[in-house]
Amino acid sequence: MQRRAVFNNKFLPYLFVLPQLVITLVFFIWPAYKALNMSFFMEDAFGLSREFIGLQNFATLFADDYYLHSLRTTLVFSLLTMLMSMGVSLLMAVMADSVIKGSTIYKTFIIWPYAVAPPLAGILWLFMFHPGCGVIAYALQGMGYEWNHLLNGNQAMALVVIAAAWKQISYNFLFFLAGLQAIPHSLVEAAAIDGAGPSRRFWTIIFPLLSPTTFFLMVVNVIYAFFDTFGIIHAVTQGGPAKATETLIYKVFNDGFIGLDFGGSAAQSVILMIIVCTLTVLQFRYVERRVNY
Amino acid sequence: MVERKGLRKIFSHLVLIFGVALVVTPIYVALVASTHDASDLLGRLPLWFGSHGSDNYSAILGTRLQEMGIASVGRQMFNSLVMAMGITVGKIIISLMAAYAIVFFRFPFRNLCFWMIFLTLMLPVEVRIVPTYEVVANLNMLDSYWGLTIPLIASATATFLFRQFFMTIPEELADAARIDGAGPVRFFFDVVLPLSRTNIAALFVILFIYGWNQYLWPLLVTTDENMYTVVMGRQRLVAVVDTEPEWNLIMATAVLAMLPPVAVVVGMQRLFVKGLVETEK
Known part of the structure; x- marks a missing residue:
């Protein structure tokens, strides 16, 4: 930022930032302000009258068992998705780092899911777990396990977690692999000469050196699970059965567009904005992202 | 070893x-x-x-x-293409311009501009759907390509990436250009743009996938079947055939819907990885 002005022009720089600023103001700042504003009012469904009620919308939310349930659901969903996706990716990245032949081919296959839209990822897994015609559901039933995610909330949660984790494997894999490749080989070799076995080497040298990547990915995965998985849930379970998979984003959509409770939905939006802000600041401030690249 | x-x-x-x-x-x-x-x-x-x-x-x-009352998948693919390209090209152009102004000029409110752009990072469309929908409805942009693309065009990540890259361009280059009589616009097109080629290409891959895979936003702003994108049109297909699930057709649509982004990722693997690691989100 400490670079001196290269060009002097009174008017040109404004022209250059104008398009971005206009779009930011109209579609980002203004709606965010509106959400904040709306969250303090109670409005009827037709928008004919509104009444200032202060923090009432927020108080209602936090007294609402459905909202608290949704908050809990989101946390469980994010945690499971993060653990599952990062675990599988780390294992595969460690293996891909140790082989020389064929690692490009493996990589080519592993990056596919990144390109698949969340609702499509959802539908692919839904098809495999479909109680009527799914391969995996069929296999599970063959083993005597009754699978029906349309009735069983835990199974529905498992299904959306699997689809969400699958989609995120590519991203985690690429970052873990980049992190692993940046670890100096000499360190690992020295430990091997001192007699440390593969698993000891991993846990005492590689894993600690990888921690900046791991922390960065944890934040990114939580953001992903919170905000980018709407499509999966909408396509697979619609928040059901009995709200077992209703995450916060899905609830904002559902209350705002289906339930037409604008004040409540706006209050939920404001809470979500606070969550994103916290996570983004965390990502920029406290997570040393650039280490190890 | x-x-x-x-x-x-x-x-x-x-x-x-x-x-x-x-x-x-x-x-x-x-x-x-x-x-x-x-x-x-x-x-x-x-x-x-x-x-x-x-x-x-x-x-x-x-x-x-x-x-069955749904626009053909060909039409939906076309809509998706328009939306993805609109978002991608639009984002790249406005981010290039904004980053250029912020790096190469000193002007009042420069920091304010920068922070306003930074704010957009914290406001993904998912968290402010109702008010953004209202704005778009008031501007009469529902069921149009404008409504599908413009609200998603502002992007802090692309602006940051270009800003980061522009700051690595040596000042001497700009000084030399100025001494040779090139103005800011000329310098942008003759020096900065050619130097940014790889960055633009890498960003293009990431943004194309982002644009093509949008789901919630098209779901909200389109009610006309002819404006459906293929990623969200599929949801309609499942709803229609619910009584007698024609999974073969659903899966064929899904295959077509993921074909373009998968082809882009696999075909431009090197650029994709570069774009992903550099935008870091």
């Missing part, structure tokens, strides 16, 4: 092959299902490709869906 690695190598390959199988299976199953007749899929799924592939694909690309 000091130890023998033969056995561990084999083990690594086995784990990787298992992992790849896990990753590819859903896509394989979709491909297989899209080549069978609907009745073959009830009960037990066949493991190999069937002979109804061309029937299924011509059904969804032809008039079959129109009879």
